[in-house]
Amino acid sequence: MKNKNKYIIIFTMLFQAIIISILNGIIWNSNTLNIIEENIFFNYILTVIIVITTTLIFISLKKFSYYEKKEAEFKLIKANMKNTEELINLLHSQRLEYLTHIQSIGALVYLEEYEELSKYLKGISKNYRFNGGIISAGHPALTALINAKREIAREKNIFFYTRIKQKLNCMNIPSWDLCILFSNLIENAIEAASMTEGKKWMKVVIDYYNNNFVFEIENTGQMENNIMKNLFKQGNTSKASSGRGYGLYISKKILDKYDGSIDIKNTDIGTVLCTVTLPREVGNYNEEVS
Template sequence: MKWYEIFVLSNIEILAFLVLWSKLNPNFYKYKVRSLFTIAALSGVSVILDYYTIDIGFVISFALLCTMVTILFQTRLEQTLLQFFIVLIFALSVQMIVTYILSIMQEDMSYSFSNGLKVNIATFIICVIIYRTSWLNRIQKLSLSYYRVILTIIVNVAGVIVLFFYIWQVDKAFIWNHYAVLLTMILIWEGLNIYFIYQMIKMRQQEKIIQVHEKYTPFLENLVHEVRQRQHEFKNHLNVLYGLAEMQDDYEAKQEIKNYLQTLIDKIKPVDKLLNIKDHILSAVIYSKKALAQEKKIAFHVEFQGEIPEYPLDKHELVELLGNLLNNAIEAAENGENGSVVLTLGMEGKFKMIRVKNTGKSISRTNTVHIYNRGYSTKEGKHRGYGLYNVKKIVDAYNGTIELSFEEKYIVFTVLF
C-alpha cells in the first residue's frame, strides 16, 4: 500500500480507539487539539514502521500511544495502562470479528486499502455504538473496586490478542488459513475469563456484605435496645407530667410542663432521626460513629436536607465512604477545643448529597492538592493516607464529585452523586 493509504487507515483505526478511550477518560474531549495531534502523530509513526517492515511495529505504536496519553492528558501511568488494555480488548476483538464477517461475505480479503477501509470504517461505527452503551463505565467501576483481579484478567486476555496480531504481522497466510479456529479460541478464552472474573467479584461482594453486617449488627441492636429503654422510661415521664399537671398554679404548671417536654424532646430527637432512616445499615454506621464521638467528648449532629435519597452505592461501599469521612472528621475534631461533627444527608438540587463537616486544625492549600493521593496524610504513623483515597476511588467509580471547602470554623467535605 501507498504511504498515504496507510496514513488514512491508521487515522480511522486510532480514531476508533480514542472514541472508546474517551468514555473512560473525559480529558480526550477536554483537550481536543491534543487528541487530534495524537491521531496524526501515531498515524505518521505507523507509516514509518510499515516502511521499515518492523514486526513489532504495533507494539511500538501501543507504547507510544500510552506515553502520549499519560503526558498529554495528565493521567497516571497506572490508570493509563488499565484503560488502554480495556480499550484494546474491545477494539481489537471488534476488528477481528468484522474482518471474519467480511471474509465470509466476499472472496477477496487480501491485504489491500479497500479491504482495510471497509474493516476500519465498520470497526469505527461499532466502537461508536459501544461508546453509547454503559459497558465501559461498568468495567471501569469494577476495575476501581477490584483493581488487581480486573487487571490480571485484562492483561491475560489482552496478551492473547497481542500475540494474535504479532503472528498476523509475521505470517498472514497462517492466520487466514486458521482464522475461524483462532477467532473462536480467542472468544472462548475471553468468555472463560469474563465468567471467572464474574464469580470472583460476586464472592468478594458477598464477603464484604457479610463483613458489614457482622460489624454493624451489634450497633443496630444497641440502637433498638436504646429505643426499648426509652419506651420503658416513658411511663416515668408520664408520671412526672401528671404530677406537674396537678400543681395549683396553672401558669407555673404550664411552664414546668413545657420545659420538661422540651428537655424530653431534645433527648429523644437524635435517636428519632436515626430511626427515620430506612436503610438499617446506614443507621447502624451513623449510630456507631455517634457513639465513638460521644466517647471522645465530641458533639455529633445529624441533619437531613429534604428526603434521604437512595444512594447509588453498594452497601459495603456506602459503609466505607461514610465510615472514612466520619472517622477523619472525629479524629480532626478531637484535636481541638469544643469538637463538633455534623453529618448532613439529603438532596442538593438534583444531586444526592452526603456532607461531613468538623471543627479542628485547618488544611493548608498545599495539602489540599495531594489530600486524595494514596498514602498521603498530614498525620504521623504507618497505614495512613488511605481513607480519602478510598473515598475518592468510590466517588469516581460512580461519576460523582467530592469537594473540600471551609465554612467558618468547619472543614467541609461534600459528596454529590
C-alpha cells in the same frame, strides 16, 4: 492466604535484588568487562535478564500495593460491622433501661411514694444521656452507619448534628460502596473535631439538587495546606492509624466509579467542609475499585 501472598511477593523482590547485585558485581569486574564486550550473546542474555527482573519487580510492587489496599478495605468493612453491632447493643441496652425505669416508676406510684418518685425522676433527668432517637437517612445501611458514628462522636464529647432534607430511599448505589465512602469521611471528621479546642462539633447534611444527592460533612478545626494538596493520594495520611492512609484514596475511587465528586476546604468560621455529590441514577457498575 493474604499474608502468604505478601510473603511470596517480598521473597520474589529479595530474590530479584540478589540477582541484580550479582550481575552488578560481574559487570563492574574489570576482567569480565572485556569478555562482555566481545560476547554479543552474553550481552543479549544480560539485557533480557535485566528487563525480566525489572518487569517482575514492577509487577511485584503492583501486587503488593493491591494487597495493601485490600487489607485497608477489609479493615474499613470490619469497622463498619463493629459500628453496626455497637448500635444494636446500644439500642438493646436502652430498651432494657427504659423497661427498668418504667417498672421502678410504676412501683413508686403504686406505693404512693411520691417524694421518692420525685427524687427518682430528677435523678433520671440529670444522669440520663438523651440520644435524640434514631436518625433515619432512608437507606438502612447508611442509617445504621450514621447512628453508630453519632454514638462514637458523643463518646468523645463531640456534638453531632444532622439534617436530612432528602431521604436516600431512591439511591441505587450498593450499600457496600456507600458505607465505605461515608465511613471514611465521617471518621475523619470525628477525629479532626476531637483534636480541636473549645466546643467540638460536626454536622452531616443530606440534600438533593438537580438530580444529584448532596452530602455535606462539616467539623470544627482547620486543615493544613500541605495535607490539603495531597489529600486523595494513595497512602497519604496525617494520622498514624493503620489503613487510614488509603481511606480518602478509596473514597475518591468510589466517587469516580459512580461519576460523583468531592470538595474539601477550610471555611471562614474555622471549620472544614466536605461536600460530596452523587447522581441519583447510576449505571450497573461491576468493575472493582482499585
